[in-house]
Amino acid sequence: MKTFCLIFIVAFVLQFNGFGQASFSLDIGNKWYYQGKSTHRDYFYGTIKEITDTLSNGFNEVTAQYFYIDTVKIEKEFWAYIGGKFYVNSTPTIDGAKIIYNDFIIKDSCISSIYGSTCNRIINYDIFDKIYSGQKYSSGSGNAGGGSNESISIIPEIGIVKSTHYSYSNTGIAPTRSDTTYLIGMYNKIAMMGDTIFQAPIDTITAFFPLNIGNKWRYYVKYNNGNVGYAERTITNILSNNFREVSVTYSLGTSTNKEYWLYQNNKLYISTTPNIDASVCCYNPSLMGDEYVYRSSSLYPYFGKIYHRLAWIPNYIFNNKKYNAQVLELRAESSSPFCYYKTSDSLGLVEYYYPYSNDPRTETLIELTLTDVDTKSDQTSINYSLLQNYPNPFNPVTIINYSVTQQSTVKLIIYDALGRKVANLVNEEKPIGNYAVDFNASHLSSGVYFYQLRAGEFVQTKKMVLLR
Numbered sequence: 001m002k003t004f005c006l007i008f009i010v011a012f013v014l015q016f017n018g019f020g021q022a023s024f025s026l027d028i029g030n031k032w033y034y035q036g037k038s039t040h041r042d043y044f045y046g047t048i049k050e051i052t053d054t055l056s057n058g059f060n061e062v063t064a065q066y067f068y069i070d071t072v073k074i075e076k077e078f079w080a081y082i083g084g085k086f087y088v089n090s091t092p093t094i095d096g097a098k099i100i101y102n103d104f105i106i107k108d109s110c111i112s113s114i115y116g117s118t119c120n121r122i123i124n125y126d127i128f129d130k131i132y133s134g135q136k137y138s139s140g141s142g143n144a145g146g147g148s149n150e151s152i153s154i155i156p157e158i159g160i161v162k163s164t165h166y167s168y169s170n171t172g173i174a175p176t177r178s179d180t181t182y183l184i185g186m187y188n189k190i191a192m193m194g195d196t197i198f199q200a201p202i203d204t205i206t207a208f209f210p211l212n213i214g215n216k217w218r219y220y221v222k223y224n225n226g227n228v229g230y231a232e233r234t235i236t237n238i239l240s241n242n243f244r245e246v247s248v249t250y251s252l253g254t255s256t257n258k259e260y261w262l263y264q265n266n267k268l269y270i271s272t273t274p275n276i277d278a279s280v281c282c283y284n285p286s287l288m289g290d291e292y293v294y295r296s297s298s299l300y301p302y303f304g305k306i307y308h309r310l311a312w313i314p315n316y317i318f319n320n321k322k323y324n325a326q327v328l329e330l331r332a333e334s335s336s337p338f339c340y341y342k343t344s345d346s347l348g349l350v351e352y353y354y355p356y357s358n359d360p361r362t363e364t365l366i367e368l369t370l371t372d373v374d375t376k377s378d379q380t381s382i383n384y385s386l387l388q389n390y391p392n393p394f395n396p397v398t399i400i401n402y403s404v405t406q407q408s409t410v411k412l413i414i415y416d417a418l419g420r421k422v423a424n425l426v427n428e429e430k431p432i433g434n435y436a437v438d439f440n441a442s443h444l445s446s447g448v449y450f451y452q453l454r455a456g457e458f459v460q461t462k463k464m465v466l467l468r
Contacts, residue, residue, distance in 0.1 A: 022103055022156040024081045026051060026060050030188040032159055033196050034181040036067075046393070047181055048467070051079075058082050059092035067393065067465055071417075071448060086154060100137035100152045100160070116141030125153055127161055127183065128193045134161070142168075158186060158193075209263050209283075209348055210370055211235060211244050217348060218367040221250065224360040231363055233259070233349070243274035250359075261348070268343055282328045283343040284310060307331050316344050318365065323347060386453040386460040389439070393465035396442040400425070400451055407431045408456040414439065415450040422449070430455070441466050 034047040046067040053061035059080040066073045078092040084103035087094055102120055110119040118139045125132050134155035141147055148167040154160050161183040185194030212235065219231040229251040237245040239260075246259040260274040271279035309329040316325030325344035342351035350365040387401040404410060412426035422444060425437050439451070446468045452461040 022081070022084070022086075022101065024086065024156055024159065025188045025190060026054075026079060026081060027189055028052065028054060028060075030159075031186065031196075032183060033185040033194070035184050036179070036181045038179040049077075055092050057092060059087075059089075061092070065467075072446075072465065088152070088160075098137060098139070098152070101135050101154050101156070105135060116147075123153060125155055125161055127155070127158070132157060158183070209261075209268060209345070210368070211261060211263060211348070212370075213238060215348075216369040217365055218369070219352075219363040220366050222362050222364075224355060227252065235261075239274050241274060243271075245274070268348075270341060270343075270349065280308065280328060280330065280341065281310065282341045282349070283326050283345070285324070285345065313342065316342075316350065318344070318347060318350065325350065384453075384455055384458040384460070386451075386462060388462060389451065389464045393467040394441070395467050396444075397438055397440050398464060400437045400439055401435065402437075402453050402455075403434045404430050404455050405432055406456070409454075411452075411454040412437060413452050413454075415452065416444075417448045417450075425451075 028051050031048060031050045034049070036045045036047060038045075048065045048067075050063050051060050052063045055061065055078075057080075059078045062077045062079055064075050064077060066075065076090075078087075078089050080087045080092075080094075080097075081101075082094070085099050086101035087097040088100055089097035099120070105120045105122065108119065108121040110117055116139060119137070121136045121138070123134050123136045125134050132155040134153060136151060136153045138149065138151040140149040146168050148165070150166075151162075151164045152160060153162040163181050165179045183194070185196045186192075187196065215235050217233040219233070221229045221231050223229070231248060231250045234247050235244045236247045239245060242262060242264065244261045246261055248257050248259055258272070260271045260279075262269040262271075262274075262276060262279065264276070266285055267281050268283035269276055269279035270282050307330070309331075311327055311329075313325040313327055315322045317323075323344045323346055325342060325347075328341045328343075330339050339354040340352075341349065344350045347365065347368060352363045354360065384405055385403045389398045389400045391398060400412065402410075402412065407429065410426050410428065410430040411424070413421055414423035414425065416422050423439065423441075425439060426435075441449070444466055446466050449464050449466060450461055451464060452459065
């Protein structure tokens with residue numbers, strides 16, 4: 001009788017604690033597809049994790065493919081569900097592994113030490129049109145200078161569904177960085193759920209800025225004292241170092257002065273002198289996330305070392321049209337931004353704010369005039385477009401869309417990562433219109449490829465990933 005009661009009590013406790021109740025599918029060939037999001041421009045935008053081997057100690061080898069804007073990196077990690085606990089490690093050992101799921105957890109639990117804290121919490125997670133029960137593992141550490149946090153959400157029926165890494169600085173020197181991957185699809189022997197295709201970020205390898213002599217920008221100016229007026233910027237000269245000399249005039253308040261603009265190495269610079277070292281980078285079409293730079297600048301010498309933050313502005317609206325735009329914020333260490341520039345592909349400088357002057361003001365673009373000095377290709381290239389292929393990554397067929405705004409000879413060419421031509425999809429005269437081309441890469445190996453559109457003098461290149 002005592003033996004029976006003891007067995008009953010043990011069984012009840014184990015069932016109450018959930019031991020043995022979790023069911024993780026860890027078969028060879030199982031795949032998980034994650035979309036990436038980050039505030040850092042060099043971060044991967046997508047990940048595929050696949051179980052590629054099962055080891056004798058119960059660990060499973062996981063091959064992870066990380067898709068960056070210009071390359072694919074492959075790494076290994078190891079997962080195991082042993083004794084009611086789910087382990088994740090860079091080596092196939094329990095020592096040093098993260099325990100991201102624990103059957104014995106029946107309520108939120110945290111352990112703190114001088115090095116930081118580790119928590120396991122019960123969660124409900126909504127994915128694939130269903131709410132699942134799972135756990136969220138989190139850990140954090142820090143000191144007076146800053147620190148970092150990590151969290152991983154996991155569901156027994158599915159696996160890891162979300163992970164976040166966050167780092168911060170209390171000194172104002174290093175930028176805050178947040179990286180997140182979230183599950184969009186999975187495949188195993190039992191089921192196929194969600195989407196297996198993640199979308200690459202739009203990567204505009206080249207941008208267009210109307211920088212010919214005679215081009216004119218008109219701005220609405222609002223002064224901090226409540227006055228309003230107008231400003232005009234006109235390109236008056238092209239210097240030997242390719243800087244554009246820009247004459248700036250105001251209807252009231254500020255006297256006429258000059259600026260210098262330069263588009264070089266896919267970046268737009270603005271300065272008060274034709275010197276790139278004294279310039280600020282206001283637009284970078286290859287930017288994936290926020291870009292942080294600390295450097296001294298003769299443009300604002302009285303602030304000393306200046307903190308630069310360059311970031312995307314989604315869907316900037318001008319004259320009821322959407323444009324790619326970025327904002328550059330400048331500030332001294334441990335201070336709020338003291339000025340900012342907003343610039344846009346196809347438009348140039350669209351907004352400027354600077355409170356530290358005789359006439360503190362905000363300038364907003366209201367009109368852009370392209371003069372007869374511009375070539376016809378410059379005036380129409382705003383409307384040419386080469387869209388990101390879809391799907392991307394793809395296997396083995398993808399669709400490339402492009403638009404042509406005047407009849408011209410069109411070439412659409414595929415290159416490999418070494419710059420070698422591997423396919424010529426279009427090479428003919430095309431009238432005005434929108435076009436879609438199928439690209440079948442069944443004869444090519446996995447990797448990063450480039451596709452380039454040439455239409456008249458318009459040239460644009462984008463990247464795509466073939467995953468076999």
